[in-house]
Amino acid sequence: MASLPVINVSVKDLNSNSSSWAKTCDEVVRALEEYGCFIAVYDGVSSQLHDAIFAASQQVLDLPYEVKILNTSDGAGHGYFGQSPKNPGFERLTIEKATTKEGVEAFTKLMWPSGNDTFSETASTFVHAVAQLEEIVMKMVAKSYGVEQHYEPFLGSTDYILKFNKYESPKTDEPRLGLFPHTDKSFITILHQKEQGKGLEIKTKDQKWVEVDLSPSGFVFMAGDACTAWTNGRMEAPVHRVMMEGKKDRFSMVVSSYIRDLEIQAPQELVDEEHPMQYKPFEHYKYIDFHTYQNSRKLRNPLKHYCGV
Numbered sequence: 039m040a041s042l043p044v045i046n047v048s049v050k051d052l053n054s055n056s057s058s059w060a061k062t063c064d065e066v067v068r069a070l071e072e073y074g075c076f077i078a079v080y081d082g083v084s085s086q087l088h089d090a091i092f093a094a095s096q097q098v099l100d101l102p103y104e105v106k107i108l109n110t111s112d113g114a115g116h117g118y119f120g121q122s123p124k125n126p127g128f129e130r131l132t133i134e135k136a137t138t139k140e141g142v143e144a145f146t147k148l149m150w151p152s153g154n155d156t157f158s159e160t161a162s163t164f165v166h167a168v169a170q171l172e173e174i175v176m177k178m179v180a181k182s183y184g185v186e187q188h189y190e191p192f193l194g195s196t197d198y199i200l201k202f203n204k205y206e207s208p209k210t211d212e213p214r215l216g217l218f219p220h221t222d223k224s225f226i227t228i229l230h231q232k233e234q235g236k237g238l239e240i241k242t243k244d245q246k247w248v249e250v251d252l253s254p255s256g257f258v259f260m261a262g263d264a265c266t267a268w269t270n271g272r273m274e275a276p277v278h279r280v281m282m283e284g285k286k287d288r289f290s291m292v293v294s295s296y297i298r299d300l301e302i303q304a305p306q307e308l309v310d311e312e313h314p315m316q317y318k319p320f321e322h323y324k325y326i327d328f329h330t331y332q333n334s335r336k337l338r339n340p341l342k343h344y345c346g347v
């Protein structure tokens with residue numbers, strides 16, 4: 039059975055002038071072109087921070103339903119999701135603009151009107167550490183493709199969301215769908231899991247599901263639809279789902295990035311006769327609106343439908 043490539047991108051092991059750095063760049067690009075994702079081993083989140091973010095996750099998911107539904111979104115379709123007959127046993131809370139102080143504080147204040155500094159500090163530290171991982175890897179990708187000057191402007195124009203996901207165990211011997219198959223509409227999504235084990239599954243190009251047995255020190259680094267368009271189809275957002283089995287609930291943390299103010303457009307270096315332009319330039323948040331309001335789930339390929347050439 040196939041398994042996802044595991045690549046060490048720990049800061050302590052990478053020196054951007056070394057041959058091992060160049061080798062890691064190659065591995066990262068190959069994995070993203072083949073699978074649309076890989077498992078990153080990354081030292082930016084200590085085991086203390088890992089424990090703290092999942093304690094914070096438990097704390098917020100344990101709040102009463104009446105409080106959790108106060109987590110609404112300003113239009114991007116995020117916010118609280120749960121108790122849905124269509125998706126039983128799945129629950130999610132979302133912090134928007136999670137790398138900003140205002141974003142985290144607004145969420146914390148909704149959940150705990152009298153404040154919860156430990157929660158906001160933990161959420162903020164975690165999301166910054168994961169955003170750093172995205173930057174490290176995307177700089178490798180940009181360097182390998184020779185498009186650093188096109189990636190650089192995104193750095194000041196990226197919003198991050200942080201999602202706290204809980205999947206209840208089916209409590210029977212029958213596996214149950216935890217989250218329906220989809221591609222992420224983000225630029226990049228990075229996924230982290232509380233305990234060693236399976237749950238997440240990725241569809242390969244030959245339409246086979248690969249189970250991801252993720253360890254607590256691993257991060258699934260995944261291309262979203264905006265990355266597919268930006269790389270002119272070289273890195274395709276993988277279809278993924280969650281399958282639940284056994285008697286244990288599963289907790290995951292997801293950080294997704296969205297580009298604001300700038301259009302998503304493949305750099306001219308990635309467009310030539312052999313690789314004609316596949317997607318017209320578009321605004322990421324308008325694509326998110328399309329997804330949220332036009333019921334794009336029914337479409338086989340929402341990105342192609344929205345901006346395909």
Ligand SMILES: O=C(O)CCC(=O)C(=O)O
Nearest residue numbers: 203222229238280290292
């Ligand atoms: O929890 C997971 O492993 C997957 C979550 C996911 O796909 C998402 O939040 O978009």
Ligand SMILES: [Fe+2]
Nearest residue numbers: 220221222278
């Ligand atoms: Fe996803």
